[in-house]
Amino acid sequence: MSRYDTQDIIYALATPWGRSGLAVIRISGEGCRASLSPFFSSPTALIEAKNATLVHGYLLDEGNARIDEVVLAINTRGHGYTMEEAIEISCHGSIAVIQAILSLLGRIGMRSAEAGEFTFRAFIHGRLDLTQAEAVEELISSVSQSSRSLSLSRLEGRLRERIDELKESLLTLLAAVEVQLDYSEDELDEFVFPRHALATLIESIGSLADTYQIGRLYKSGAKVVLAGSTNVGKSSLFNLLLKEERSIVSPYRGTTRDYIEADLEVGGIPIRLYDTAGLRESEDLVEQEGIVRTERLIGEADLIIYLVDSTDLGHIPAEDGRTLVVYNKSDLVRPAADTLAISAQSGEGVDRLLKAVEDRLKRSLPDIGEGDLVIEGERQWRLLEGAKGALVRALELSDSVDVLDVVAVELAEALTNLGELTGEVRSDDILDRIFSGFCVGK
Ligand SMILES: Nc1nc2c(ncn2[C@@H]2O[C@H](COP(=O)(O)OP(=O)(O)OP(=O)(O)O)[C@@H](O)[C@H]2O)c(=O)[nH]1
Numbered sequence: 001m002s003r004y005d006t007q008d009i010i011y012a013l014a015t016p017w018g019r020s021g022l023a024v025i026r027i028s029g030e031g032c033r034a035s036l037s038p039f040f041s042s043p044t045a046l047i048e049a050k051n052a053t054l055v056h057g058y059l060l061d062e063g064n065a066r067i068d069e070v071v072l073a074i075n076t077r078g079h080g081y082t083m084e085e086a087i088e089i090s091c092h093g094s095i096a097v098i099q100a101i102l103s104l105l106g107r108i109g110m111r112s113a114e115a116g117e118f119t120f121r122a123f124i125h126g127r128l129d130l131t132q133a134e135a136v137e138e139l140i141s142s143v144s145q146s147s148r149s150l151s152l153s154r155l156e157g158r159l160r161e162r163i164d165e166l167k168e169s170l171l172t173l174l175a176a177v178e179v180q181l182d183y184s185e186d187e188l189d190e191f192v193f194p195r196h197a198l199a200t201l202i203e204s205i206g207s208l209a210d211t212y213q214i215g216r217l218y219k220s221g222a223k224v225v226l227a228g229s230t231n232v233g234k235s236s237l238f239n240l241l242l243k244e245e246r247s248i249v250s251p252y253r254g255t256t257r258d259y260i261e262a263d264l265e266v267g268g269i270p271i272r273l274y275d276t277a278g279l280r281e282s283e284d285l286v287e288q289e290g291i292v293r294t295e296r297l298i299g300e301a302d303l304i305i306y307l308v309d310s311t312d313l314g315h316i317p318a319e320d321g322r323t324l325v326v327y328n329k330s331d332l333v334r335p336a337a338d339t340l341a342i343s344a345q346s347g348e349g350v351d352r353l354l355k356a357v358e359d360r361l362k363r364s365l366p367d368i369g370e371g372d373l374v375i376e377g378e379r380q381w382r383l384l385e386g387a388k389g390a391l392v393r394a395l396e397l398s399d400s401v402d403v404l405d406v407v408a409v410e411l412a413e414a415l416t417n418l419g420e421l422t423g424e425v426r427s428d429d430i431l432d433r434i435f436s437g438f439c440v441g442k
């Protein structure tokens with residue numbers, strides 16, 4: 001990557017800026033121990049430390065004054081995250097300590113790392129492929145348990161292995177076609193194009209690409225809006241789901257005037273839940289504005305929980321893919337069969353509601369089993385779709401022997417797409433875009 005020099009020594013704070021028990025500052029680059037040793041209380045121990053060992057002591061400034069008591073975790077060349085000589089400083093987590101250490105590192109000739117630069121080095125030194133590098137950032141930004149565990153399996157290399165298998169099959173196909181192209185017909189037996197193998201490959205790539213819908217849902221989550229007339233119990237349900245009294249509940253109509261949002265997780269999906277102003281005709285300007293906002297949220301929602309008061313039915317919208325009609329106050333009126341009924345007061349029926357929300361959000365998604373591989377990145381999805389498109393064109397053309405050279409071009413194009421996925425085929429631009437989205441210090 002053009003803006004990254006991999007020869008120099010880089011450093012960055014890997015933990016958040018702020019007060020904490022400990023902070024971690026990482027350093028990577030050949031010669032980093034020699035650079036730091038004059039500013040460490042046990043220079044020899046630092047220089048001679050074996051890989052994966054800890055050295056305890058004090059960091060010192062140029063006047064030999066102690067900055068902080070620290071523990072240094074050492075990696076020698078060929079080991080650790082970046083595969084470079086590296087030091088991780090565990091220091092006390094105060095802003096003053098962090099500032100003093102970072103400033104020292106800058107003064108002794110190290111360079112402050114760019115976003116993603118440690119992972120970039122891990123990638124350049126072959127420790128991670130691009131799918132694993134992306135998994136690092138996906139794991140850091142995961143907000144649901146499902147997203148965490150799916151990212152971890154990609155970080156362990158499961159996606160890389162899968163892509164390698166697909167590439168292997170594709171190469172076999174391409175080789176068969178190339179041989180055919182290199183020799184004239186009379187030199188070879190009659191050529192039968194391996195249509196079946198190609199169709200299987202298309203199927204495998206397609207189903208991997210389709211898992212993006214699942215990965216995206218687990219990563220970015222869904223917007224769920226509680227809507228309905230006034231006084232139906234939207235705020236009561238909101239509080240019940242959040243297990244705290246966040247929204248004001250009252251027997252008066254029009255209590256909630258502006259929307260309130262909060263995060264929760266349902267069936268592994270991160271949900272942003274909105275409590276909204278009840279829908280009714282109103283003369284009150286503030287309430288009218290609240291209702292406009294409710295309508296806007298309804299327009300943007302992935303799912304609307306439309307709450308109806310069982311004691312006073314009023315308007316009931318038609319159920320569609322985006323709307324769940326839920327009858328509240330089931331403690332007061334016995335709900336009709338086949339309806340989704342709850343009591344936001346007693347909690348009755350809420351588990352069933354949550355299951356219905358989960359099912360609805362997952363309804364159009366492909367099924368995945370425990371431990372299945374799922375992709376989460378848009379880049380990965382685009383490349384898989386690109387590969388699939390090229391292979392579909394190749395399959396269509398494969399009937400006519402005289403366009404075998406075009407078939408070969410399509411197969412090669414698919415191979416390039418898969419190569420870009422793992423990072424064997426790359427450009428500075430692409431790498432720049434990927435790594436600049438990372439956290440500094442990772
Ligand atoms: N008996 C019973 N009362 C409920 C239930 N849910 C809510 N209520 C009561 O209904 C009234 C209205 O509840 P809210 O949660 O404020 O209703 P809302 O839909 O947010 O109303 P607005 O904010 O005005 O749109 C309150 O007095 C609640 O205690 C329920 O399941 N059973």
Ligand SMILES: [Mg+2]
Pocket residue numbers: 234235236247248249255256275276278
């Ligand atoms: Mg309310």
